[in-house]
Amino acid sequence: MIVFCYDKTFEGLLTAVFDAYARRTFPDQLLEEGEILPLFCEETHNVITDTEKAGRVWSGLEKKLSASALSSLTVCWLSELPGVDKLLFNYIRKAIDTTVSIELNFGDPDVLQLSQIWKQVSNERLRIIQFLRFQKTTDETYFAPVEPIYNVLPLTIPHLEDRYAGQKWLVYDIKREYGYYYDMQETREVRFEAKDKHLLSGLLDESLMDKDELLFQQLWKAYFKATAIKERINPRLHKQHLPVRFWKYLTEKQ
Secondary structure (H helix, E strand, O other), X not given: OEEEEEXXXXXXXXXXXXXXXXXXXXXXXXXXXXXXXXOOOOEEEEOOOOHHHHHHHHHXXXXXXXXXXXHHHHHHHOOOOOOHHHHHHHHHHHHHXXXXXXXXXXXXXXXXXXXXXXXXXXXXXXXXXXXXXXXXXXXXXXXXXXXXXXXXXXXXXXXXXXXXXXXXXXXEEOOXXXXXEEOOOOEEEEOOOOOOHHHHHOOOOHHHEOOOHHHHHHHHXXXXXXXXXXXXXXXXXXXXXXXXXXXXXXXXXX
């Protein structure tokens, strides 16, 4: 068994592909640096992430795959699913070696699985956009906590920049402890060493809320309650369209 160890970054994965072709040995397993090696490991290779090598692999893929297929690679990487790196490695290798495009060959198990993961991640991105709830703070920044199944926060940024271009906002992934802050000029990734209460719970303390935020929340709850038709309430269908895991961040569910 041949094992490649790398830093579990996308550039590191592309570097692993470059090294595999340069060495003419392909890994049976991809592990993170420091992970325990399997029992019957015959050969190991430590991959040192190299942006130039990664760029050369990506340039090669651009000649083999469409823009949408290339995008699906990065989308699937954000799934963070176990073994997705090996799946991507196999897909990339097939894309490089074949003389025809593989992206629509759903008879290939790797192509099919990759398309399924892409769909799952893309659906999660849509859910985050749909169920996002902002809370206005005292400094007029709109704060929205999220806790997605997959690491889809980067995929939501283009939509948020377009939709909320006229206000400052911070969208924060509580599970992964990072977010994106938009100051009406640019968006940048942010991380916090000290975790304030709202970065753990996702709910602003009243002392941090804008003077009208609590009133708006009360009005929204009242509107939500007033427009509900009791005779048409269907809890099962409601949970299907609005998963329970989002409720703790929805004002109308508080």
